[in-house]
Amino acid sequence: MTSDWKSVAAQKKAALEASIPAEWRIEQLPTDGSVMSFPKTSGILTPDELAITESSATDLVRDLASGKITSIAVTTAFCKRAAVAHQLTNCFHEFFPEIALRRAKYLDEYLAENKKPIGPLHGLPISLKDQVRIKGLETTMGYVSWIGKKDTEDSVLTTMLLNAGAVLYVKTSVPQSLMVCETVNNIFGRTTNPRNKNWSCGGSSGGEGAIVGIRGGIIGVGTDIGGSIRVPAAFNFLYGLRPSHGRLPYAKMANSMEGQETVHSVCGPLTHSVADMRLFVTSVLSQKPWSYDSKVVPIPWRQEEEDAIKNEIASRSLTLGYFSCDGEVLPHPPILRGVQTVVDKLSEAGHTVLPWEPYKHPYAVDLANRVYASDGGVDIFGTLNASGEPAIPNIADLVNPNLPKMSINEVWQVQLDKWNYQSEYLAKIREFETKIGQELDAIIAPITPTAAIRHNQFKYYGYASAINILDFTSVVVPVTFADKGVDKVNEGFAPLGEMDKIVQGEYDPEVYHGAPVAVQIIGRRLTEERVMAIAEEVGRLLGNEITP
């Protein structure tokens, strides 16, 4: 068996590579440095195709709906650029340009015949993390034992996207098990960051981070149980939405530890702008996902919630909290500078930005870690053992088959602890609001303690996972880049504990130079409209986003 899994994996990998047409192949791969500008000089994309892929989704759907451009043109452009992206970063699991182009042709014909788009995403390519099922294709999620199993039905999100008019063309890479914030598995190997192949693209939606980062995709679908949308967004200078559980449909996706509901995984978009993020969310909600997925709450897009924040922005009266350290691990200098930059920009714009005391975050992080390891690795190791493939190194740390399994009564206790913690957090917010006499609109915080990190170095998930425990809405906003001239080693550093020491010890201004730095904007449960509007304003103040 152990020799066999390698040949099965190799065949799968070879079939993937064969899905890239010869005319989209790069003859001479770059050997080092950023590959961000490679698509422009590759000669594979025409100038029109380059322009399409460097446009916004919001502009593209407008031009697709009016017939100014065709879905064939847009789909061809993204298929080509995605093929280039894959050859540069290894971000594919499944690539199906023929299916995509057939779909694009159908949509172009539909528009010609009906003189109106089929839905709000008419003709727009959307890239999917390899958890989202498409009938007739494979979802391996990087597991060798899942190779060859064709999906017999669509995930609900697939149905919603197709109903909204999207074109699906690629399923992107994930780490084995999904439970790490880097992206490597035994079938496809490692996905790298398009800005520097020595950096991680993040994970587990790492393929989405890379492909959208280099604009081989324009809106990517990720999932997040402990940072898996937000970390790749952060490491690729993208916006990323972790909605609260129940806002977007997750039914019938593949997953590790399926049925685990103590900490819910959620799905959401990675994009270049909040406008594109909003396009995705409004488009999915317009399809009434609550009529398909029982876990989706029947809350349509609430324009009045967005407008409430826009009014506060107009009157310079946002009220925000912020913190730089969660009490467990101090972020690296570039991240501390990133948070301060956002605080300064908002304050200068006239908004109120006050320190927020992160309430018992280490407790939340510990709860999350216990849940992630609660079955002692039975589910994941069962899937590995079915092929004989070994665990990737990161997994042995997180999901250890020698760990005891939680009993059902222990699970209930953790669930009760979580509920109580969440409610205590709400009490802290109410206290804060009472004290300042204002409603707290959101909290600004790091999403990782580091800028885009070197491979195999990602150790501390707490800035992300505490928010998963709270099930708060969070939007990652790209802020700046690490700068060796500014972000000096923290000389007076006194570690808070062992993890803090490890993380801080990993900082090297030279190695991080140029790596993307992000923050997350966090709002209460199911406040997507509000948090996105605040994230948009932060992006605007930073000059990272042009609001249409």
Place this chain on the structure above:
Amino acid sequence: MTSDWKSVAAQKKAALEASIPAEWRIEQLPTDGSVMSFPKTSGILTPDELAITESSATDLVRDLASGKITSIAVTTAFCKRAAVAHQLTNCFHEFFPEIALRRAKYLDEYLAENKKPIGPLHGLPISLKDQVRIKGLETTMGYVSWIGKKDTEDSVLTTMLLNAGAVLYVKTSVPQSLMVCETVNNIFGRTTNPRNKNWSCGGSSGGEGAIVGIRGGIIGVGTDIGGSIRVPAAFNFLYGLRPSHGRLPYAKMANSMEGQETVHSVCGPLTHSVADMRLFVTSVLSQKPWSYDSKVVPIPWRQEEEDAIKNEIASRSLTLGYFSCDGEVLPHPPILRGVQTVVDKLSEAGHTVLPWEPYKHPYAVDLANRVYASDGGVDIFGTLNASGEPAIPNIADLVNPNLPKMSINEVWQVQLDKWNYQSEYLAKIREFETKIGQELDAIIAPITPTAAIRHNQFKYYGYASAINILDFTSVVVPVTFADKGVDKVNEGFAPLGEMDKIVQGEYDPEVYHGAPVAVQIIGRRLTEERVMAIAEEVGRLLGNEITP
């Protein structure tokens, strides 16, 4: 130890009885038959007090807000009638008229001083199932080992009700463990149905069924994990709302199997009308419970949803499904007649009422039963063993310590099965809608297979628990009463299985004569506004409710 629990329980029971002032004591208790009219002839309540207790909550809050009546008067009236109710049905766990009257005085003074009510429930007494915590009082839930433990904080619902202006005066009886639909425990004994002491008041919110049924309460708060609001509502000719999980706040209530989240218990009101039910729901939602309890979804009262149904009612265009049998247990003749009565009334009124095929209900019922027993009784038996009290007979069947406990991976599988089942059910609804070309507004169904049942006979929870698995919104509507002249034994009965045989075998027209018959109106998840509006119309058509 085993002798000791009895004296502890006896002391607690004696303290409860001592909380009833001598002047509210019944000198000569009736020996048999209905006690529904006893309060009128008891001489304990004045004519004004009788009128107050026979009013509606909607009318009372209007008159309390305008100062036409005082909270002292209303609270006194309900305390008196509740005291009478308890002596007739044994429905109390805690009774605190002095605290209530102090609160009423405060509210009367507040109104006099501020010329406006403190909130939408200003001055209105609300009765609580003995799971709801009030700081400084006990929540025993009928467990001997919990006697003497005073609560150190309020449940979130308590806070919401107090903020809305309610007066709390009583906590009512539940069965040991809450996991049965009758009401008996080792501290307080059995609660009986005010219409016939040989009938169950239902359970687990049985004390609420009895006290609101005989108008010792006007709005009662119950909880429901498998029928515990709906069954006592049905058995006492009341309306009962089982909202979907997340609509109303449950945080910081006492419970059995706390932290069990595979099938959520929810809280909701038992009332004499949908108008009063709406008053309760709108009042609680007006306090923004989502800012206190993390599980509450931020959905304020949606008047537009109610209005959509009211428009359909006005245009006689409701579209409803119905079923009489879930495929596992055929209801008794009075219930079959009840369902048919509702179908006929709606059809006669011009609405569309079509047969609905209940999708895999026995599968859902089995899922629910597995969850209820999933810890093999560890939690409940631990609580019993702490005092040495024995289990009530019903518990040994449902929660058996000899059963194996579910492993965490089995829990996840059940959770995944449940999610898939829910989504399949939604697919069936969409199919149905496509077929008929109309949106399905709700489904009419039995809530129990029997009218108000004799003690120790309640065996089949499936009509209720399948809806808990679906987490659909359900409102119980009182329909009629069993009639020995009409509801003859089903002579040609061929049982569907062992449970069906047991349940049908228990039918006796003589014994059931006069027992309340109800149906439930079921809507998709989080559709409270719509389902309540339909329930109101059904009540109106039946002549059971006067819409204000």
